[in-house]
Amino acid sequence: MIKFNYQNTDEKVIGNENGLNIQAEFDSYKDRIAGIIADLNKRKDKPGQWLQWMNLGYNEETLWYVKEYASMVQGRFENILVLGIGGSALGGQAVTEALLKPFWNLLTPEQRDGLPRIFFLDNIDPDTISGLLNVIDLKKTLVNVITKSGSTAETMSQFMIVKNILEQELGADYRKNIVATTDKKTGILRQIAEQEGYKTFVVPDDVGGRFSVFSAVGLLPFALVGIDIDEIVNGIKDMDLALKNTDINENIAAQNALIHYLMDTKKGKNLSIMMPYSSRLKYVSDWYVQLWAESLGKNKDNNGDDVNVGPTPIKALGATDQHSQIQLYNEGPNNKIINFIRVEEFDNTLEIPNIFEYTGIGYLGGKTINQLINAEADSTRVALSDYCRPTVTITLPKVNG
Incomplete structure (x- = not known):
């Protein structure tokens, strides 16, 4: 079970100036929150509301087609190359990094159970693109180009480079090395x-x-590298x-949303660190960072008035950034709320050997x-x-599916 601890936002712990009377706020906002949740679920099936992401876990047709295709190409490719930017890459990177074995691309084929390596090209840095193309054999690579419009300059420029190389090396058969995830009917990539x-x-x-990410945008790359997408979909439904x-x-989730809203609007905590x-x-x-910034950065309110609002998201990693950011968070401006994620059970247990008796490290x-x-x-x-x-x-x- 996922646990959520908010006690260190309560005024009893951090004082009235920086903290909230949490239970009083929950009681005050409970009807408004209930109305928002009910309204979202009422509107999610209506066209033009941009809420169809709430239904992605129930698209059995997409799930079936993704699994069928992944099974069909199994064993044919050494690499999966995802071309995408923003939402076409970030969610996929987050899930594959979390669910695949660490250093997946450095493992031998045997250690990967014969499954392919996976690479995401989510930028147009020429050195990075050239470097990757120098270390993978495109003839043995399945390229998944992802853009709904087909006119995303970054993704399509990458695709044009990769397609040109594939066509030169494979001739007409190059088409077997490309799978496109795009709009159902319109757009340049659909035409191509x-x-x-x-x-x-x-x-x-x-x-x-x-x-x-839980459409074919993410489910396809996940399935291609052996991630159990049935388990992912079951988790989506549970959540x-x-x-x-x-x-x-x-x-x-409602508790966390309200706490962040009140910390921003009442307490001036307009920086949100994910650690x-x-x-x-x-x-x-x-x-x-993308979800927070693109969802909450707004220049207009619902009435069309100028507001220019939105807390700024910042990424961090524990324990690494204890040694780069935490001093600022402790001693700098008190304008932040920090979000920690802990893992109770890791896949591996590593014991620290008792080989030194020095006072400063012997306790380890x-x-x-x-x-x-x-x-x-x-x-x-x-x-x-x-x-x-x-x-x-x-x-x-x-950390599992």
């Missing part, structure tokens, strides 16, 4: 795919790019059910790295609360 005869998958209507709960005292204590969740912070011997990273997360949270800095903590049982 139909003219050239590429296999295609659909970016659904009324789904913003940043929310598209969807939990988020339909209109009682703020039982809906942790997972797990390297496998590093790209969750990158994705969070006999402990595990697992204990150390979670102890550092806890102590960092306590230190921040001592400085009256608000924090929330999400605890995951494991």
